[in-house]
Amino acid sequence: MALRNILQRGDSTLEKHCRPIKDFDKRLHILLDDMHQTLMDANGVGLAAPQVGVLRRAVLVLETNVEDGEEPYVIELLNPEIISASGEQTGAEGCLSVPGVFGIVTRPDTVTVRAQDRYGEPFTVTGYGLTARAFCHELDHLDGVLFVSKAERFLSQDELDGEDE
Numbered sequence: 001m002a003l004r005n006i007l008q009r010g011d012s013t014l015e016k017h018c019r020p021i022k023d024f025d026k027r028l029h030i031l032l033d034d035m036h037q038t039l040m041d042a043n044g045v046g047l048a049a050p051q052v053g054v055l056r057r058a059v060l061v062l063e064t065n066v067e068d069g070e071e072p073y074v075i076e077l078l079n080p081e082i083i084s085a086s087g088e089q090t091g092a093e094g095c096l097s098v099p100g101v102f103g104i105v106t107r108p109d110t111v112t113v114r115a116q117d118r119y120g121e122p123f124t125v126t127g128y129g130l131t132a133r134a135f136c137h138e139l140d141h142l143d144g145v146l147f148v149s150k151a152e153r154f155l156s157q158d159e160l161d162g163e164d165e
Helices: 026-042 130-141 157-161
Strands: 046-048 058-063 073-086 089-095 098-107 110-116 122-128
Touching: 026 046, 026 058, 026 073, 046 130, 058 130, 073 122, 073 130, 089 130, 098 130, 110 130, 122 130
Parallel strands: none
Antiparallel strands: 046 058, 058 073, 073 110, 089 098, 110 122
């Protein structure tokens, strides 16, 4: 496994539509393993392949809705598509490709995604709260969309520092 460079806002790769994954091979597994290490190193909640310069439909999302005593784990979603969404949540959102910027974004509160695993096997997974937000955010990356285009407003440094509480 290796750390990959996370592209920053302004890199045209982040604005491109990603191609479907067709080969579920060793090369893909290396990419996923590298993305996992990169995500953990960056202390992120999600990472999409275009963020590391690969225009393929692959995302990782950290599942934080776990039972007490259990560790969060990473969900690998290949060729993902949202098949249902419900509810609504509005809250702060950031991105590893847009460091230091946080905005208020409204997303569904519950999201179900159909995807394939690293071996090409189809599955569905439902996320709630932060996981649902991360599913939407990361799948947006696959279509060249950054959260800043969906932000209702951006948070000031004072708000980030908690001085407005």
